[in-house]
Amino acid sequence: MPTYAVDQAASQAVSGVREVLGEPLDVNVTTPPHGVDADLAVPCFPFAAKLRQKPEEIARRLADHMPPLGLLEQPRAEGGYLNFRFNRASYGKMVMEDLDRLGARFGSSEEGEGKTVVLDISSPNVARPMSVGHLRSTIIGDALHRLYAFAGYTAVGVNHYADWGTQFGTLLYGMTQWLDREAYGKAPVRELLRIYVKFDEEARADPSLRDQAREWALRLEQGDPEARRMWEEIVRHSLAEFDKIYDVLGVTFDSWRGESAYLEMSQEVIEEARRKGVAVEDQGALIVPLKDAGMETPLILRSSDGRTLYSTRDLAAAIYRIRTYRPAQLIYVVGAEQRLHFRQLFATLRKLGFTDVTYAHVDFGLITLPEGRMSTRRGRVVFLEDVLQEAISRARALVDEKNAELPEVDKEEVARLVGVGAIKYADLSQSRVKNVVFDWDRMLSLDGDSAPYLQYTYVRARGIMRKSAAPYPAGGIDRRAMETAEEWNLIKHLARFPEAVREAARTYHPHIVANYLFGLAQVFHVFYHNVPVLQAEDEHLRASRMSIVHGAAQVMQTGLGLLGIGVPERM
RNA sequence: GCGCCCGUAGCUCAGUGGAUAGAGCGUUGGCCUGCGGAGCCAAAGGUCGUGGGUUCAAGUCCCUCCGGGCGCGCCA
Numbered sequence: 001m002p003t004y005a006v007d008q009a010a011s012q013a014v015s016g017v018r019e020v021l022g023e024p025l026d027v028n029v030t031t032p033p034h035g036v037d038a039d040l041a042v043p044c045f046p047f048a049a050k051l052r053q054k055p056e057e058i059a060r061r062l063a064d065h066m067p068p069l070g071l072l073e074q075p076r077a078e079g080g081y082l083n084f085r086f087n088r089a090s091y092g093k094m095v096m097e098d099l100d101r102l103g104a105r106f107g108s109s110e111e112g113e114g115k116t117v118v119l120d121i122s123s124p125n126v127a128r129p130m131s132v133g134h135l136r137s138t139i140i141g142d143a144l145h146r147l148y149a150f151a152g153y154t155a156v157g158v159n160h161y162a163d164w165g166t167q168f169g170t171l172l173y174g175m176t177q178w179l180d181r182e183a184y185g186k187a188p189v190r191e192l193l194r195i196y197v198k199f200d201e202e203a204r205a206d207p208s209l210r211d212q213a214r215e216w217a218l219r220l221e222q223g224d225p226e227a228r229r230m231w232e233e234i235v236r237h238s239l240a241e242f243d244k245i246y247d248v249l250g251v252t253f254d255s256w257r258g259e260s261a262y263l264e265m266s267q268e269v270i271e272e273a274r275r276k277g278v279a280v281e282d283q284g285a286l287i288v289p290l291k292d293a294g295m296e297t298p299l300i301l302r303s304s305d306g307r308t309l310y311s312t313r314d315l316a317a318a319i320y321r322i323r324t325y326r327p328a329q330l331i332y333v334v335g336a337e338q339r340l341h342f343r344q345l346f347a348t349l350r351k352l353g354f355t356d357v358t359y360a361h362v363d364f365g366l367i368t369l370p371e372g373r374m375s376t377r378r379g380r381v382v383f384l385e386d387v388l389q390e391a392i393s394r395a396r397a398l399v400d401e402k403n404a405e406l407p408e409v410d411k412e413e414v415a416r417l418v419g420v421g422a423i424k425y426a427d428l429s430q431s432r433v434k435n436v437v438f439d440w441d442r443m444l445s446l447d448g449d450s451a452p453y454l455q456y457t458y459v460r461a462r463g464i465m466r467k468s469a470a471p472y473p474a475g476g477i478d479r480r481a482m483e484t485a486e487e488w489n490l491i492k493h494l495a496r497f498p499e500a501v502r503e504a505a506r507t508y509h510p511h512i513v514a515n516y517l518f519g520l521a522q523v524f525h526v527f528y529h530n531v532p533v534l535q536a537e538d539e540h541l542r543a544s545r546m547s548i549v550h551g552a553a554q555v556m557q558t559g560l561g562l563l564g565i566g567v568p569e570r571m
Numbered sequence: 572g573c574g575c576c577c578g579u580a581g582c583u584c585a586g587u588g589g590a591u592a593g594a595g596c597g598u599u600g601g602c603c604u605g606c607g608g609a610g611c612c613a614a615a616g617g618u619c620g621u622g623g624g625u626u627c628a629a630g631u632c633c634c635u636c637c638g639g640g641c642g643c644g645c646c647a
Contacts, residue, residue, distance in 0.1 A: 033590055043589050045627050055627075080627085081590070125647075162647060259647085285645055296573085296643075303645045310647045337641050339575065365577080366641075402609060418609090430584055434577060435640060442583070447609070448595040449584085456609050464606050503587080515585060518594080529611050549606095571609070 004498040005094040009071040013040050013084055020065045038083035045080050055080030088482045095495040096477045099551040104558055107501045112153030115328040118321045119145050119157050126163040126238040127192045130245055130384040136364045139424050141333035142251045142564045143510035151505045156254045163235050163258035169217025172230055174199040188237035200377045248388050262316035266308040269316045270301050278351045293347040322354055329358045336363035362508040365435035391419035391444045414568045421451035421565040428563050429514040449518055457521040458567040461553035464533050473543040481544035486527040493523045497555050517559045524552045
């Protein structure tokens with residue numbers, strides 16, 4: 001499905017090679033390394049065995065007999081490589097026309113047309129303040145949500161918040177003992193946290209408290225009105241708190257459903273699993289044996305005392321999503337420590353017959369503190385709210401320094417965009433698989449490879465655009481605007497955006513887009529530094545360069561938008 | 572003990588099996604009479620954890636070992 005210039009150029013290279021060699025060979029198109037003056041390369045080593053000829057000779061033969069290719073120059077043989085350069089006139093023209101025609105849709109595709117993906121994103125714990133630990137799922141999930149929508153899918157972002165489970169027993173009991181009404185009225189979730197921590201301390205001195213907590217958990221489970229009322233209140237307060245955070249982050253969901261929404265359905269799922277022979281009784285519990293799927297530990301559907309578990313409700317939720325949305329794929333953006341859980345979940349779903357859905361656990365490394373793993377109970381935790389505030393205030397200090405004459409409202413807006421952007425970018429610009437040791441300065445970095453560097457690119461481009469309303473040049477971009485290395489490199493980089501977007505979605509790696517944008521920023525800054533736009537020699541050249549600037553601003557805005565990062569007009 | 576993940580420059584990280592492994596930070600030294608210096612240019616800095624293997628070609632794939640992290644039946 002080659003629609004963009006990059007794709008077409010690559011497929012022209014492939015068919016050209018096949019035509020000359022006259023065989024349906026597997027042709028690999030790569031990008032040459034830095035020192036080589038070429039845009040695409042085809043290594044000829046793999047053909048050697050089949051053609052009984054040296055790679056160097058094959059490359060030479062190809063170079064000599066290559067038919068004319070619209071977007072590529074006549075290739076050259078260099079060693080065992082066949083090197084192509086883009087044809088500036090045709091390739092550059094096509095790129096710029098695509099950009100002009102598609103605008104904010106440049107980079108999008110129809111790949112997901114008619115298909116739905118459901119993404120499990122964020123899923124915080126009710127009754128706890130969100131910590132930086134929830135950042136990754138929220139931010140990575142949001143970026144994937146946007147990327148999939150951009151790729152043409154119907155993307156459903158689901159917040160599956162944890163509002164059920166044994167921890168509510170301790171909380172309800174704790175509330176009956178130590179609740180400070182006034183503190184609860186002012187900052188309910190913080191007060192609940194205090195109680196949660198206090199229970200842990202007290203229970204260490206007096207283990208009988210744990211029985212009390214179990215008692216309350218049971219009351220809640222059985223629908224006791226008082227327990228139920230307290231629980232509902234906790235959930236309400238928590239969701240209100242989450243809302244505030246998501247609002248600052250600019251993250252939205254298509255569906256909010258807590259685990260408790262699946263209590264009834266869990267019973268049906270248990271029945272179904274039993275009926276299909278997927279689940280069996282074992283030591284008083286109901287389990288799904290998974291040895292045949294390569295797992296020693298089974299998925300547990302019902303505990304020996306008859307309660308549903310996290311895994312039961314997750315299974316019910318998955319089935320609910322499949323029946324409600326008819327998705328092609330279920331995606332879970334959840335930490336790597338739950339790998340086993342998702343292997344079990346997916347295997348169970350397949351056993352139950354849900355085989356026409358693909359499942360993906362998009363995992364990511366843990367965020368830890370320098371002193372070790374975060375622990376809410378021990379108060380060893382960094383709250384997301386504090387991180388956001390700190391980021392915004394650091395950005396604000398910088399705005400005051402760099403752009404003192406900006407109006408107050410704009411300063412606030414810029415500080416928010418830059419501060420929040422910095423946090424998101426810090427996470428989205430590196431591969432998600434590695435663990436991260438939390439570090440204020442690193443997470444809130446505002447220089448180098450950081451959000452403001454990219455946002456500043458946009459600001460600079462917009463600065464030029466504000467000063468001139470030159471329209472897209474009649475008759476297309478002027479060849480003279482593609483002559484210098486700065487111009488040509490920028491155009492070539494713009495052309496690669498669709499590829500970055502596609503790869504990021506395909507591999508669930510938003511950092512591919514982030515890295516791409518960083519490269520774009522670098523190339524643009526060099527262009528900006530060396531190529532006069534407003535002062536171009538004549539009107540047509542100026543309009544042509546303006547269209548390049550326009551394209552750069554557009555791609556930066558679209559790309560950052562896919563990462564959930566906004567751009568200011570000034571900063 | 573078993574399973575999974577990670578190990579690339581002083582630090583933090585990129586690197587679809589292809590050519591001479593790249594950035595940012597930090598260090599040193601340059602560039603504001605051009606469209607905003609939150610910028611640009613340059614230098615120094617590497618046995619890609621270790622040892623084998625597969626391949627025409629390995630930072631990338633497979634195995635050993637070392638170091639770190641996570642997980643392993645009724646928590647979420």
